[in-house]
Each structure stands twice: as structure tokens, then as C-alpha cells.
Amino acid sequence: MAHTVIDLFSGCGGMTAGFTAAGFRPVLAVEHNLHAAATYAANFGLSHTVCADIATVSDVPSADVVIGGPPCQGFSNLGSRDVDDPRNQLWKQYLRVVCAARPAVFVVENVDRFLASSEFALLVAEADRLGYTLSSGTLLAADFGVPQRRKRAFVIGSRIGPIPLPVGSVPWVGVGDAFGDLPERPPTTRLPLSTVEVFGTRVPGRFKSLDLHLGRNPTALSLERYRHIPPGGGRFDLPDHLLPRCWREKKTGTTDVMGRMRWDQPSLTIRTEFYKPEKGQYLHPRWDRPITHLEAARLQTFPDTFEWCGSKIEIARQIGNAVPVRLAHALATHVRDYL
Structure with a gap:
């Protein structure tokens, strides 16, 4: 049976496209933007696609993996680390769904400065409380055969033992x-x-x-x-x-x-x-x-x-x-x- 995946802040479905190509079956996707959600539904199915504010989503199925890139705005605010800062709400909603779905693994994608943000520090603490071991770092898309020098931060949380980030060794493509x-x-x-x-x-x-x-x-x-x-x-x-x-x-x-x-x-x-x-x-x-x-x-x-x-x-x-x-x-x- 195919492993199942939930995609949060899914956009048009770039992450889901990669996961379905690897044999995963999507069981929930949440995207607030109507047009992006429509594109996602056109390619992966309407029945599991929810076009809504993630805070309103309460019906969460179990899944093997949760993926997504919660927008985070407070990257430069490294001082107070206030858990009630409204800029932190989106990653907190991401982890709320993780808590409900209880995946073996979750994957977070964001801009590279996310790893130096107060949100990331809070995410580490909360993920540890939920029983997840984290690996984090930046990946360069070109190292994985993408014709683009796109650098992004990735966090892999696991309840089944540490999972390091993959290592890209594919020759660059023009x-x-x-x-x-x-x-x-x-x-x-x-x-x-x-x-x-x-x-x-x-x-x-x-x-x-x-x-x-x-x-x-x-x-x-x-x-x-x-x-x-x-x-x-x-x-x-x-x-x-x-x-x-x-x-x-x-x-x-x-x-x-x-x-x-x-x-x-x-x-x-x-x-x-x-x-x-x-x-x-x-x-x-x-x-x-x-x-x-x-x-x-x-x-x-x-x-x-x-x-x-x-x-x-x-x-x-x-x-x-x-x-x-x-x-x-x-x-x-x-x-x-x-x-």
C-alpha cells in the first residue's frame, strides 16, 4: 500500500508532484489561495483538497508524512521569542495538524533565513515536545538536477529515528x-x-x-x-x-x-x-x-x-x-x- 501524505500550504502542488511521483498518495491538501488550490485540485483531485484558512481545518486524517512550507514573517526578530507572536501562528497551525495526523515524518520548506529565526527555535522546542527528532539545513536545487540555483531551508522531523537531509550529487543542468x-x-x-x-x-x-x-x-x-x-x-x-x-x-x-x-x-x-x-x-x-x-x-x-x-x-x-x-x-x- 502506498504511503500517505498531507500537504499544508500546498500552493499549486510542487511538493505533492514530487511525492506522488515517488509513490505517495495524498489524503489532504490545504491551500488558502483559490487559484493555487484550483491548480492543485486539477492535478491531484478535488476530494482531498481544502481551500480555506488552515486554522479552520479540523478534519485531519492520519498520514505517514506531512509536508509543507508555512509562511513565516518574523525572521529578523530573534529577541523576545514570544510564543503568542501572531507571526508565529502559521507554523503553529502546521504543527497542530502534525499533532492530529501523527505522521512518522514531517518536512518543512522555507527560505534559508528561516533557520536563523525565532520561529525556527520555537518549532524545534515544540517538535521535541511532540517526540520528533529534527534535522535541518539548506539544499541547493541545482544539486538535485533542477536547472536553477535555488537555495531553500528544509527541516525533517522524525518519530522513527534521525533522518538526515538528502545529499545532492547530480551534475548541474543548464x-x-x-x-x-x-x-x-x-x-x-x-x-x-x-x-x-x-x-x-x-x-x-x-x-x-x-x-x-x-x-x-x-x-x-x-x-x-x-x-x-x-x-x-x-x-x-x-x-x-x-x-x-x-x-x-x-x-x-x-x-x-x-x-x-x-x-x-x-x-x-x-x-x-x-x-x-x-x-x-x-x-x-x-x-x-x-x-x-x-x-x-x-x-x-x-x-x-x-x-x-x-x-x-x-x-x-x-x-x-x-x-x-x-x-x-x-x-x-x-x-x-x-x-
Whole structure:
């Protein structure tokens, strides 16, 4: 029988995609954002998907593993460690579900500075009280075959003996391997006009992956800027007459903005506004345009069979916030070996 998994703060389901590929069966997913929950349900089933504030979820099944990335805001507040700080409520809700489901293992994902936060210190104490032994550290997605240099913190809690974090030893993959087969010119700038009813509401969707190969209509000035950026370069390669005032006056920092990827190297971290070159290193390594939603999804190693719900902006958020599927699969196979 397949091991069971609960995904909290599931987003569109990057973690679940990796765990189901490793043979796990999802029995509950909780996501507050309607469009992300709709995407999750489109790919993994509606019956176990709950679109709600996690604090309202009381019907929790047992499961072998609980996974998820509770948002945490108080990373820099290392002083008071107040257990009643409202910023701590989301990780406390995560552990509330862990307490109810009594999994053998739980996995928490977050930004790397989480490990230096007051929330993490509180989580360690509470997990110990519940009988879990913790291992924690950062993982670089590129070490697990993801074409992206994405670093994230992971915590593995176990009631069946210590489980160390997996060690990535896969050769790095370049972005060209991820989306080199896609055409230079995206066929459209718009998603298809289709909707689906889910959770009693109609949302845009369900879109196939090729529907996400969406172009933009950059201005002549933007195109001129793109042409000056070499692979691996960025805003510092622009001549003065093409620099906006804010960049002309800021001589240091934000080195990745207006950046161009390298064909044979992983990308930098894909965030939620990857379609805006002024936000990061998001220019295609060969063409004078930002990467498309489909190209970003491939950098997050979502399979082309994945389906999406939401507007262009909502889907971009889902892609940028997800755990890369290939990294999640490595975690799943690693945890499975200990169950």
C-alpha cells in the first residue's frame, strides 16, 4: 500500500508532484489561495483538497508524512521569542495538524533565513515536545538536477529515528536543456478564454502547459536594453543613455536585474515576477525577451502534463512560490527509504 501524505500550504502542488511521483498518495491538501488550490485540485483531485484558512481545518486524517512550507514573517526578530507572536501562528497551525495526523515524518520548506529565526527555535522546542527528532539545513536545487540555483531551508522531523537531509550529487543542468526546444516567438500574449468551476467559484483554466508559452509586448526602449545584455550580464552592461535614473544613481547592489541567463548554466532563483526583466535575471539566454510562463515552469521542473488555473499573474505566483518538483521527488524518495 502506498504511503500517505498531507500537504499544508500546498500552493499549486510542487511538493505533492514530487511525492506522488515517488509513490505517495495524498489524503489532504490545504491551500488558502483559490487559484493555487484550483491548480492543485486539477492535478491531484478535488476530494482531498481544502481551500480555506488552515486554522479552520479540523478534519485531519492520519498520514505517514506531512509536508509543507508555512509562511513565516518574523525572521529578523530573534529577541523576545514570544510564543503568542501572531507571526508565529502559521507554523503553529502546521504543527497542530502534525499533532492530529501523527505522521512518522514531517518536512518543512522555507527560505534559508528561516533557520536563523525565532520561529525556527520555537518549532524545534515544540517538535521535541511532540517526540520528533529534527534535522535541518539548506539544499541547493541545482544539486538535485533542477536547472536553477535555488537555495531553500528544509527541516525533517522524525518519530522513527534521525533522518538526515538528502545529499545532492547530480551534475548541474543548464536552462537550455529545460526549454531549448521551445520556439523563439511565443504564439500569443493571452491565455485561452476558458473557465472551470471549483470550490463553488469559476476561475480561469484548466490550461495545458503549452498554453503558458506566453509572450509580452515590450517597448522599443526595452528591446534596445535587451540587445545590450550578454549571457550572464545585467544592468551594468547597459550604456548610460539606456539607464533609468534609479539605476544610474545606484552603482551597487541588485546585480541580477535586467539579467540574461546562460544557456549551459542553471538559472538564478525563479521568483513570482519572472516575466519582468527589471526584477531579476529573467532574459532568455538567446532571444531578446523575458522567459515565458512555460519556460519558468520547466525551470521549476513541472512536467508538461501539469495543468494550471488562474490569471497570468496568479499562475506566475504559483510557479515562483513552488518547490521544484525534482527536488521534492528527491526528498520523497529519501524519506520513503526510512519509512
